[in-house]
Amino acid sequence: MAKRVSLSGNEAAAFAMKQIDPDVVAAYPITPSTEIPQYFSQFVANGEVNSEFVAVESEHSAMSACIGASAAGARTMTATSSQGLALMWEMLYIAASMRLPIVMTVANRALSGPINIHNDHSDSMGARDSGWIQLYSESAQEAYDNIIQAIRIAEDPRVSLPVMVCMDGFITSHALETLEVLEDEEVKKFIGEYNPDDFLLNADHPIAMGPLDLQSYYFEHKRQEQDAMDNAKQVILEIAEEYEKLTGRKYSHFEKYALDDADIAVVVLNSTAGTAKVVVDDLRSQGIKAGLLKPRTFRPIPGKEIFDALKNVKAVAVMDKADSFGAYGPLFTDIRNIMFDNKDIKIVNYIYGLGGRDVGTKDIEMVYNDLMDIVKTGKVYEVKKYLGVREKGGEEVWQL
Amino acid sequence: MSTTTAAKMLEIRWHGRGGQGAKTASLLLAQAAFEIGAYMQAFPEYGPERMGAPVTAYTRISNEPIRIHSNIYEPDVEVVIDPTLIGIVDVTSGLKEDGILLVNTPKDPEYVKEKTGFKGKVYTIDASQIALDEIGGNFPNTPMLAAVVKVTGILDEQKFVENMEGNFRKKFAHKLQVVDGNMRALKRAMQEVKGL
Structure with a gap:
């Protein structure tokens, strides 16, 4: 049963994360997405989620911790904006090339300089070639819906790529709007359990992740990221169709x-x-x-x-x-x-x-x-x- | 769904100073509209957040989903929480000719008409005095909010009062003693607004 609620974009994002109840959230606060980890850490403190919240010292560390957690086999999420995303830069590429299904909300904000905290798309556009899937959201409703679908898209074995869900900083992140949300159980059922085929903490099947990869295979692995992106086109549509059956809200490319x-x-x-x-x-x-x-x-x-x-x-x-x-x-x-x-x-x-x-x-x-x-x-x-x-x-x- | 009496979307612009609660009022009005089934949107114009600096906030209320995502340039209702802004900020900029101007001042609407040159409907309310009397501090946003509901008629007054009581009980759960004062301020404002 859909529930009518009044939430800001940040509240909607944090609420989606609460319903997803990921294994790990590692984040560092930055305007205008600060409220997302703030609200989420409250859910953790209140025992409303089972997630491990890792408060790190920078966004570079946030993404590094997400990579470690995701590689270990944990369902992993984070959020950031602007300079924070910029500081994650080198780790974004590593997350994508290690094929880790991390889901990150980006409340879009201009990049310095001159110093500016308001909305534009310079941050996520700069991450265009990092290998992350990017979904954009018109409203708090779309941000909420995209975050839930992003979990399925990222974790689909045909894709296995991180997903960035973007919404406009302040305009969406801080505006109170009317939206419909799912019941917790519906979200749980929709996203299912995360059981990756390969992960670092699998003692029965030890693997190496992120090793040196030179002329002999680097090129092939990068080419596989292109294949994953190609597959994502179909997967995104399949998941949107399933989501429409659940919510009545239609999504496409x-x-x-x-x-x-x-x-x-x-x-x-x-x-x-x-x-x-x-x-x-x-x-x-x-x-x-x-x-x-x-x-x-x-x-x-x-x-x-x-x-x-x-x-x-x-x-x-x-x-x-x-x-x-x-x-x-x-x-x-x-x-x-x-x-x-x-x-x-x-x-x-x-x-x-x-x-x-x-x-x-x-x-x-x-x-x-x-x-x-x-x-x-x-x-x-x-x-x-x-x-x-x-x-x-x-x-x-x-x-x- | 027919919940507000406004035929079309109603756009409200709030002018205040940092610390007076313009943002909170814009959100509370939207929340009140939400609770009776309307679509709404509320957001402040974020700037350097300094006590006393001019602040603008916006509320949209509609029976239809709201798709526009820009500031409000031609409001139906202009709410001036701090009258010292008149003459400093162009508070009636873009205000529709048949729109409403509501100002927190002990003076009469005629005085505001003269000061601003605005030809539409003008209402005044001594929200600061009401807040001082009933809440014990200069928090004019609660009485201003009630005056907006009164002069626009966009929400059912009875339902609005009930919803606000519920909201206050939630918002001030840790200091329930302020709820009664806020409710008194709310009700007084609905009676004392001038220009009706």
Whole structure:
């Protein structure tokens, strides 16, 4: 039986972890995800979970402890943001290459410098190539649902990769919202027991993990990570289907919103997708064929499916809340690459909301207006633009 | 589900100073709406968290799921918890012409209209005095919250009062003596709001 609750994104993440009741949580607090380990450590102190909570001295140690625990055969979870994720960097790659099914919530936050605690996607986008599966969440509800599904995705023997569940720092992590949660028993049944085939503490079948791997096999092992990512595409869909049966909430690799007959479309991650839906409804009521594609799975990126979903659209704006200076936003780079064989489609990139600069419906309306102009004239004057930045060349002068 | 009397989504913006409880009020109103079955969203604009610094918080209430995730630029209701912000922060910025402005002040609505130039509905409430009398400290957020419910009519008043009592009993479980004061402040505010 679903239960209606009011929770912030961080509370929802911590509550999902409580229901999952992992063997080990090792974490170090950092804004805006601090509350996740804080609430979880309270569950531990209250005896509401059976987890071992390891309070470590840094995020590098947090991920290292997670790797040790997961390698030993424990179901392992953590959470972080921004500089914390950055400090985990080298360990992220090791977790993925050791094929450890760690599940980590990331409350997305800008990277320093300049010092900033607010939301953008620079942190998780920087971890794009680490070998972690990345799921993005529009709301507290989606963060909760993604965390529960992530356990199954990570632990599926066809995948065996760590999963990062991302939600927007503050915007989602600290906003109180209405959501539906499952009963503890339903979650337990859905995720099942974790019984890995191989693990370090298995005395009957001793193995080595993480040894030196040079020219002779390193390449093959890296190639296997690609195979695991390929497998994950199917596994993510299977688990989503099962989860839909349980909750009625439908998940896929991405959400299509008014997209099937759309002439113009925006591609955007996380909470801004919700704001964009409001704009799409408004434009549709004026007879404008606007649509939206909201990726949920960013790694692995479902190329063929996105190609099919966007193939009839005339102009697309890909909005990135992270920049690659001297190049394009990471989401744009993928989407335009995927659409390369479709010569009829015009694709532009908007960098938006860096460091928590708020993005409202008016900003997104401007993007759709730009797309209408591109469709009308058939011309793209500028491929990469900055939305809501206060300088020459920006779309809007920020109102002080 | 029809739980609030608002036809569409209601957007409320709170202006206060750090320590006055603007964030808590934004959350409590959302929680009260949640408890009678509405969809809601509440969040503060996080900044340097200093006592006395201007703070903005937001509440959305709707009968439909809320998808928008941005600050509120054109609120239906503007709540000013600290009247000294008027003239420093543009408190009526974007406030809908037929919207509501509610200010914590002993003065009359006419005075606020003159000060702000706002042409819509203006209400005032001496929330600080009520809080001093009933709670024993300048915690204007509880009476302001009650005044919001009164002037907007978005929630059933009786149910709101019952829910708040329950919330206070939970929130102040370790010091139940403050519950009665908060409840008195709540009820007084609903009667003493000016401009009705």
